[in-house]
Amino acid sequence: MSHQTEKRVSVFDNPAYPVSEVARILNLPAATVKAWCFGQAYRAASGKSMRFKSVIQPADANARLLSFANLCELHVLSAIRRHHKIPLPKVRDSISYVQAQLGTDRPLIDRQFRTNGIDLFVEHASHWLNVSKQGQESLRGEFVLALARIEWDRNGMPIRLFPFSRSTAPDAEQPKSIVIDPRLSFGRPVLSDVAVPTEIIVGRFRAGDSMVDMAKDYGVDEKEIEEALRFEQRRAA
Numbered sequence: 001m002s003h004q005t006e007k008r009v010s011v012f013d014n015p016a017y018p019v020s021e022v023a024r025i026l027n028l029p030a031a032t033v034k035a036w037c038f039g040q041a042y043r044a045a046s047g048k049s050m051r052f053k054s055v056i057q058p059a060d061a062n063a064r065l066l067s068f069a070n071l072c073e074l075h076v077l078s079a080i081r082r083h084h085k086i087p088l089p090k091v092r093d094s095i096s097y098v099q100a101q102l103g104t105d106r107p108l109i110d111r112q113f114r115t116n117g118i119d120l121f122v123e124h125a126s127h128w129l130n131v132s133k134q135g136q137e138s139l140r141g142e143f144v145l146a147l148a149r150i151e152w153d154r155n156g157m158p159i160r161l162f163p164f165s166r167s168t169a170p171d172a173e174q175p176k177s178i179v180i181d182p183r184l185s186f187g188r189p190v191l192s193d194v195a196v197p198t199e200i201i202v203g204r205f206r207a208g209d210s211m212v213d214m215a216k217d218y219g220v221d222e223k224e225i226e227e228a229l230r231f232e233q234r235r236a237a
Contacts, residue, residue, distance in 0.1 A: 011182045012157065015058075015065035022066050024235040025163055025180065025189065028078050035088055036077060037066060055092050057105065068182040069109060072150055072158040076108045079146035079171070080139060086125070097124045111156035118143045145171045159183075162192065165231040177227035191228055194218050201225060202232040 019037070023030040034040070038061060040052040056074065059067035066074075077095075080086055095107060098120045104110040107117055122140050151160035162176040179192040189198045196218055204214055211229070215222040 011187075012068045012159065013059055014182065015060035015063060015067055016182070016187055017066045017068075017071060019064060019066070022071060022074060025071065026074055026078055027164065027167060027234060028074065028081070032078075032081065033066075033074060036074065036091075037070065038064065040088065052088055053092060055088075055095050056108075068161070068180065068187055069106070069158065071180060072161050073106065073108045075149070075161060075163065076113075076143065076146045079142040083142060084139065090125070094121050094124045097121075109150070109158050111152070114147055142171065149174075149176065163189070163231075165227055165234070167234055175227055177224050178231050189231065191218070191220060191224055193220055193224065196228075198228040198232050201228040205229055 019030055019033045023033045035052060036055045037058045039054040042050050042052060044050050055077065056070055059065055059070055098107045098117050101120050102110055102112045102117055104112065107113050110117065118140055122136050125139065126136055149162040150158045153159050159181065161180040163178060163180060164171065164174045165178050166174055176192055178189050178198060180187060180189055184190055184195045185197045190196055191198065201214060211222050211225045214225045
């Protein structure tokens with residue numbers, strides 16, 4: 001009998017999310033999630049088949065499943081995608097640079113990224129992005145806002161994520177009504193105050209329950225119920 005034991009996988013690193021679900025939670029195109037996590041085949045100008053290397057190391061590449069930690073990495077990375085549409089090879093190049101400079105495998109959720117890592121990325125990106133000083137400040141600000149929606153433990157590891165729930169509102173004005181916590185409801189979106197899954201709320205609404213009644217039942221403000229419905233409607237879209 002072998003005395004070797006399998007290494008326990010942290011609940012935060014457990015492969016639990018398919019690409020389609022991550023795309024809905026973060027309001028990203030599924031193709032973008034696939035390219036960032038699993039790479040992308042493309043054809044060069046010469047006609048030669050090429051492959052773009054992934055930006056993020058997925059929890060389970062074979063099963064095409066992502067972890068909560070991957071979700072946080074994608075959340076941070078999507079901050080620049082939403083506004084700057086930076087080409088994927090350029091994103092990979094800049095992340096590789098930051099990775100080497102910080103000496104970490106996962107720079108986007110490393111505590112150093114919150115200090116000098118962002119500036120390293122912006123500095124490197126500025127070499128090939130035609131952005132003004134104002135543009136560089138904007139790029140940095142988007143990372144800061146994205147990181148502010150992650151809750152960290154005392155060891156600097158992400159444990160809760162408050163995804164952007166509105167497609168049109170500025171990032172700085174987005175509420176934190178919805179949270180992703182792998183210790184709650186199997187890591188599916190829940191109301192941040194009472195941990196009620198947003199799927200249950202939208203199910204009750206479709207069945208005829210009013211927002212007022214649900215707010216009373218769960219002891220929350222009606223605006224929280226409205227935000228859960230908005231989030232689920234955006235995911236469905």
